[in-house]
Amino acid sequence: MHRPVRDPSELLPPGEPVQLLQPDGVLREHPEFAPVSDPQLLRSMLRHMVVTRQVDQEAINLQRQGQLAVYASCRGQEAAQVGSALALADGDWIFPSYREIGAAITRGIDPTGLMHMYRGTWLADHDPYAERFGLMTIPIATQVLHATGFAMGTAMDGKDVVTVAYFGDGATSEGDAHEAMTFAGVFNAPVVFFVQNNQWAISVPVERQTAAPSLAHKAVGYGIVGRRCDGNDVLATYAVMSEAVERARSGGGPTLIEAMTYRMESHTTSDDANRYRGEDEVAAAAARDPIDRFQAFLARSGVIDDEFAASVAGEAAARSQQVRDAVYDAPHGDPTELFDHVYVDPNGHFAGQREQLARELAAGGGGV
């Protein structure tokens, strides 16, 4: 379960985040990492990114129309989420925060279930075991420990499973992130800590989260490998994540990856980012858009043509429409379900409380 202490130079992130594709859509040489070249994979990267962006936009629209309680957009983070999730094998697990719609879509998960969480139909609505995708987690950084424990568990079973915890730059300040990386290092768990550094935790910029040279530098304090990548570069993200996943899978232990990206929207639909950040900054980030650059690259290199672009656009529209249809005015379930799942073997007084609710419902009470 343990491993020898490593040389710090192995653990520290090299100076610059790995970038393989420049913002202008031109490839860039890297001494260590090469971009994938399989056209199938390249196309699927683009497809997931485009679908994500449109479903994400649809969710924002739905929220504006009062259909969702709130929504946390991943606009601008599509490369980080799609690139990282594509580097996983089918049996690998993801433990997300609340912003991982892109990772979910990449894994083939119907986003409707996740939208029901944002609608408030139920608190969560997909089967983590079927999807190998944990429940979206709101208390910051808590899921990082679940991922670590899960990875410890699969490793003890000798299963070929790599587990990934997704979390934000702000989340790295919480004690739970620290304890998770501490445990993972000590037990050499097959887990990847994938931090999307989108520069903001609501209104707090990452400089206010830590004075560290980078978030990836935290790795050395846990005896795990730290890496950085341009999180708006799907090729770099895929390459760095693939290396980390391979390390975990082969018993080499955890990796902390910091993917440099940007949160294009407000924190959630309840937030107004204009209160705390300037338009310049947002415009600069827009110029580094993950989809534009990748699309330009693929078009120029002939991997995609207009037909493909049209088919992707069609799929994105269809998926968004599905989400809209499934969520719009979706009824809530029977409120007495609130008593159904809390315990396998419910507390005695549940019966009385459930009856009370049933009586109130019969009398036409309550409800949004």
Place this chain on the structure above:
Amino acid sequence: MHRPVRDPSELLPPGEPVQLLQPDGVLREHPEFAPVSDPQLLRSMLRHMVVTRQVDQEAINLQRQGQLAVYASCRGQEAAQVGSALALADGDWIFPSYREIGAAITRGIDPTGLMHMYRGTWLADHDPYAERFGLMTIPIATQVLHATGFAMGTAMDGKDVVTVAYFGDGATSEGDAHEAMTFAGVFNAPVVFFVQNNQWAISVPVERQTAAPSLAHKAVGYGIVGRRCDGNDVLATYAVMSEAVERARSGGGPTLIEAMTYRMESHTTSDDANRYRGEDEVAAAAARDPIDRFQAFLARSGVIDDEFAASVAGEAAARSQQVRDAVYDAPHGDPTELFDHVYVDPNGHFAGQREQLARELAAGGGGV
């Protein structure tokens, strides 16, 4: 309040812990640090270490005789505690764990008050403001945050105060230690994180706390400076601590110091270390005893003579006797004091509960 991001090479601890005095009592050259030479200071180092050891032994005895509920010995850690505490100015503050009897003695604090905590006369028994020494803290790592907040507070007041948090190797795993160093880095607080790595957290060896190359390597993840010293070498500890205190004092921000030492006794008097560690290990540590080596050095260099040794022995005996006299069969106070301090403006029903206790006392009830 903020400072620019630093180059990681400035923050990482150099390869080997700083050692200025070898276990055989011979000085050793160091490229960066020099031993103090002021004979007055050297003698006072020895005096505090010897007094500490004897008071510590007396406390163990008192516990064996049922006079203390429990006691956590600092035997073997005298150089770390005395060397670090002596590097502080009078107005500087210490936030201790429960094992800092040596640091307390060095600061001129009457150990009796601290012993009353271990006796259970009261929960704490000294005035932190008078002594600039926080209350001994039992919940692991929680005091590290208090130290950070305190340092933020004194800095805002422009006060010339450096604050030191003492904690153990095990404590570095707790979320609170992480959050404290995170805050300290971000707010550039004048605080020193002084970790006594005594190799054990009760029965858990430090290798089980982290896979990091060293505890000091954690510093880079907070953008603060990490340093290591031989914590059984009072000269090295003093030198490294002095540098850190000076850094904090001059606005250079926090330092994390890992002092390599060894817990010679069981974790506390309730523990039996034979259950989990071998005699060899303890014997090897004994050969690195902090007092022996320093005494040998001072004697050889003529800083102390037999007369001084005798006077120190006399002082140690006297201080121990004082502790014994003050603690032995010390009566507890009036139990109704339990209602006196909880609130400035006590809750209404306190009156009734206090009366109930008074009635019970009048009837001769309760008491150990």
Place this chain on the structure above:
Amino acid sequence: MMAVTLAQAINHALVDAMEADPRVLVLGEDVGRLGGVFRVTDGLLSKFGEQRCIDTPLAESGIIGASVGLAMAGWRPVPEIQFDGFAYPAFEQIVSHVAKFANRSRGTVRLPMTIRIPFGGGIGAIEHHSESPETYWAHTSGLKVFVPATPDDAYSMMREAIVADDPVIFLEPKRRYWTKADVELPVSTAPARQALVRRDGSTVTVFAYGPMVKTALDAAAVADDHGWSLQVVDLRSLSPLDVDTIVSSVQQTGRAIVVHEASRTLGMGAEIAALIQEHAFYALEAPVLRVTGFDTPYPPARLENFWLPGVDRILDAVQQVLTY
């Protein structure tokens, strides 16, 4: 006189407290540049600067633990926890230190902290944003727990909490943040330790606090139509509780119900029922009934109104205590 919302009243209280005492500071996640997710700390950063309005890293134990240190250094911190469900990472600092320091140190170290926590449901939020954790705090000796229900009380009780040398958990009824009232600020209402009769009545006493005071008053209005005269008592402070007012109200009415959003088991209703039967045993004509959230986790947004106590559930309980 001007119409102020409950949120604005707290904002004014913070401004006035910070002007009155240069040692008062606020800290927390997003309290500075953003002015808080509910805008309760709006304007403090520009008015008082970075040192007295501190955007902290995202770490609640850090916020409270650092506040302990700041208090020891002579500051008077008003930390904010962004939502009820996010106080839990700071539970150890609150319960083992904030609550216990004064006693531990024989009164030498007092921690004059006011921990602000927006709490409760009814705003259609996602999970962890609608918790009613008051039992955790009110059961913990060494803390005071204040819960205003109206803008004037929100102002006055906040001022009182900040000048108090005892640590106060200040629970802000977030679904009433936008409740307006005409108030002349500064205003000084009754001390927090005093429960207030918000509506006189003779048939049944309804005890409530925070968000449920309005619901209780709404129920009382409807009850009138049934010929039931409800006395509504606003508890205001959950620790200490104003046992005298509680008991004397029941001595008048002989019947009582307690309303809160928190789950029933070991909610404030348990304590109040226990106190009433202890101190007004012979006055009671019926058991004290509890009108509360159910003993399940807080529900999803679309179901919250089925879960939360409302006028109907209160009137149902009134009918039950009347038919005893």
Place this chain on the structure above:
Amino acid sequence: MMAVTLAQAINHALVDAMEADPRVLVLGEDVGRLGGVFRVTDGLLSKFGEQRCIDTPLAESGIIGASVGLAMAGWRPVPEIQFDGFAYPAFEQIVSHVAKFANRSRGTVRLPMTIRIPFGGGIGAIEHHSESPETYWAHTSGLKVFVPATPDDAYSMMREAIVADDPVIFLEPKRRYWTKADVELPVSTAPARQALVRRDGSTVTVFAYGPMVKTALDAAAVADDHGWSLQVVDLRSLSPLDVDTIVSSVQQTGRAIVVHEASRTLGMGAEIAALIQEHAFYALEAPVLRVTGFDTPYPPARLENFWLPGVDRILDAVQQVLTY
């Protein structure tokens, strides 16, 4: 039959549970090489190896959070928190996740965890080692809270907790760890949800649990001399509570007191008093009185016996309910 202590009974239960189900594992601080500070996990490391008896880093949120992940991976974790006062760093993981996962996931993700916590005072310990935090857990929907008082129950209830698919907070009455009884192991006592009458009596019912059951029985023995016949009910499970047994006992005796170490305000006594007056209003001849620790932080060791409820405080309450 052999004399086993309560601590040994739990140790046996762990061994037997781990033998019966290869998915059961224990983890925590010092549970392995040391066998736990109370030796409750003694021998597990050598018997079951490093993977099923895991010495963890010193981080309670880590222990519970990792246990959530282990449970999701199909293990059945039995994490230990070394002392009552050190569960607080894990409060968020317990309250926001362990308690809520099953409901959140519509029953898809069950967390069959048994969180062991030695609790309560009376052993002359230093601060934070004598807390009675049961209110925090019993108020939290989604948790079960078991508290054995005797070695046979300690064994049987631990086995029950471990096989249960609901998360259980298992509070071990540390001052009774060394209490011996002749028990044939394995033993299966009544299900935990059932309160048990430990001593029959007709004058007053005394409700107790964990460490206070013995104290209540001691009081009952002394009460005999006064001609008072006390019925002692051991609650065993604090969540769920066995309301039927509680109510039917009071229907027999007409008088009740509740004993616990935890502070009075919002202690279990509040809930039980509230339930009794609700369900047995007309049977009550006197208020339900609470015999508890005071509403102050737990005292220093030398004063704890003045603070803790003892035989005298119980008899005083008996006298009070009898003179009503």
